[in-house]
Amino acid sequence: MNLEDGSARRRRGAVLEAALLEAAWQELCDVGYGALTIDAVAQRAQTSRPVIYRRWATKAELVRAAVEHALRREEAEVPDTGSLRGDLVATMRLANGRTVTSAAMLTYYLGSYFQETGTSPTVLRTVILGDGPTAIDVILDRAVERGEIPRGRLTPRLRSLAFDLYRHEALMTLAPVPDAVIEEILDEVFLPLVTTGGEA
Template structure:
């Protein structure tokens, strides 16, 4: 008889099963019943935690992003911090970004949710720490740091990934940082 899962172990198993189901069938084929089957549990176990498909998708994405969390670099320079973070995203998240955009397209259409809302539910993924440090070092003009400008290098990276479905060449990352991003935050 298999060991009964409880607490965090059960929740992880359910969310892992939900992610496996999402990546296997996409949102169109994603059902609570399919997750129950894949997890080897019963409907009440799943519905006690997430009342509907939307809540389960949101929890699943948050779970996957938490597992893929990247440490915030501290190289002593804004340029190197941003490049280091972009390189880490580029080397570890291309598949995740692609899967989430392809498999969740129906979710975005059905719920009216924007990908950014799902991918960054509370906002920051460490970028603010990088910008705060750079401002304290006098590398940037803090008044130039709008939310759009802070997101710009990472949005351009994501765009490159979604256009090619492949890692972005390092010279492109450097071009994004050196010719687009840094002149904006330094007021050059």
């Protein structure tokens, strides 16, 4: 059976490309980068190797495109609950419910990809999403405008601290981060450091 003449021919353009990228992402999540093969992706997508190779010349190119597809699919509006703590809790809960929960999970799936390409999760994220404001930047800047965080208190390290701790927990457990742990990260570490009651 020539799959290229069947289902692949009926799917064209953006529809076909999305199906290929989704198949590559699902294969990556199931077996990781090292064990992923173009044949397996083609079988999952019900198409053929040439259909994939016409779009991406190497496995690394396909996987990078699949990660970009997954990350952009999971982009969501930044929660605005009216408080810094509420925004952070809501954002971390949203991350728990997504397929792509954090850069830590990408590290788990893509370990050999980073070795092969000489990149890192930070480099990959910057290449895919750019270096513009992140969700945490939006949340923290709103908190400064509301007066919850003193102007000038936030350093780059403090800006990333809450989600650095969240990603570490996700990597160590490979599971959604429980609400109790989210609250510990915020109430015992992050908020005391950045709000008016803490010491920078």
